[in-house]
Amino acid sequence: MALTAEHGRLAQCRDGDAAWRRWGPYLSERQWGTVREDYSAGGDAWNYFTHDQARSRAYRWGEDGLGGISDDRQILCFALALWNGKDPILKERLFGLTNAEGNHGEDVKEYYFYLDSTPTHSWMRFLYKYPQAAFPYDRLVRENRSRGRQDFEFELLNTGVFDEDRYFDIVVDYAKAAADDVLIRITAYNRGPEPATLHLLPTLWFRNTWSWPGGRRSPA
Numbered sequence: 638m639a640l641t642a643e644h645g646r647l648a649q650c651r652d653g654d655a656a657w658r659r660w661g662p663y664l665s666e667r668q669w670g671t672v673r674e675d676y677s678a679g680g681d682a683w684n685y686f687t688h689d690q691a692r693s694r695a696y697r698w699g700e701d702g703l704g705g706i707s708d709d710r711q712i713l714c715f716a717l718a719l720w721n722g723k724d725p726i727l728k729e730r731l732f733g734l735t736n737a738e739g740n741h742g743e744d745v746k747e748y749y750f751y752l753d754s755t756p757t758h759s760w761m762r763f764l765y766k767y768p769q770a771a772f773p774y775d776r777l778v779r780e781n782r783s784r785g786r787q788d789f790e791f792e793l794l795n796t797g798v799f800d801e802d803r804y805f806d807i808v809v810d811y812a813k814a815a816a817d818d819v820l821i822r823i824t825a826y827n828r829g830p831e832p833a834t835l836h837l838l839p840t841l842w843f844r845n846t847w848s849w850p851g852g853r854r855s856p857a
Contacts, residue, residue: 646757655816661758664705664714667731667745673698683735683743691730695845701730702840704749704763704809706819711844717809717823718838723771727838732774740784746777746793761811768798769805769833803829807837 649655668674669691675682676697686694691701700707702716719728733745748766755761773796780791798804806826813819827833 643755643757643759646755646759650757657757657759657813657816659709659816660706660813660819661709662706662751662754662761662763663709663711664707664716665699665701667733668696668699668701669730670735670743683737687735688730688732692726695848697849700842700844703728703730703765704807706758706761706811707844712846713841713843715821715839715841717765717807718840719765719767719805719807720836720838721767721769721771721805722834722836723769725771728767728772729840732772732777734778734781738778739781739790740786740788741790744781744790748793757813758811759813763809765807765809766799767805767807767835768793769803769829769835770798773798801830803833805833805835 646655646657650657665671669686669688670683671686672680672682674686674697677685699711700714702714703719705714705716707714716729721728731745731747731749733747734743736743750764752762752764753760773793776796777791777793780795784791793799806828808824808826810822810824811819812822821839823837823839825835825837827835
């Protein structure tokens with residue numbers, strides 16, 4: 638069987654000739670509310686570090702983002718930030734229900750898809766569906782809290798924000814020309830019947846490792 642270029646990249650990884658896996662989809666989907674970031678007295682990770690707090694507090698053990706990548710030590714991170722002109726906050730990370738908010742436990746209320754990736758992450762594709770209406774954070778929590786275990790979950794689609802296809806498909810492609818040479822292409826498709834506002838804010842940042850005891854110096 639003929640070897641492909643990806644076979645060659647895998648061989649370089651195996652032999653230590655090129656670190657093709659140094660950059661990959663290692664950025665967490667959700668760092669808030671996890672046990673890694675819990676310093677509460679009673680071990681209540683959900684309420685100690687909430688989604689609402691995530692945009693204004695520094696994580697300790699990782700980072701999160703939409704369709705993002707990072708190096709294998711998660712020191713330098715890249716991800717999407719979006720704004721439709723109607724949301725009260727930037728869409729920077731996945732929103733979900735905590736264990737007590739969902740009638741079936743914790744649950745991310747977003748539509749996102751990892752469409753493709755090679756073993757060395759030399760090629761990756763990610764799709765995120767972003768409503769053109771204001772994201773219904775409060776309604777998702779309120780409706781699911783009111784339902785019992787025998788009831789269906791109240792999903793993002795049930796809120797009506799995707800009616801008449803009024804949403805954007807955001808496609809992120811990653812392609813590596815070399816182990817440390819990454820091309821990023823972001824394509825936005827308006828699926829709705831009318832023009833709509835979308836602000837694309839690709840974001841590159843360093844994980845905060847220097848403000849904690851024993852941390853490294855700031856990379857700046």
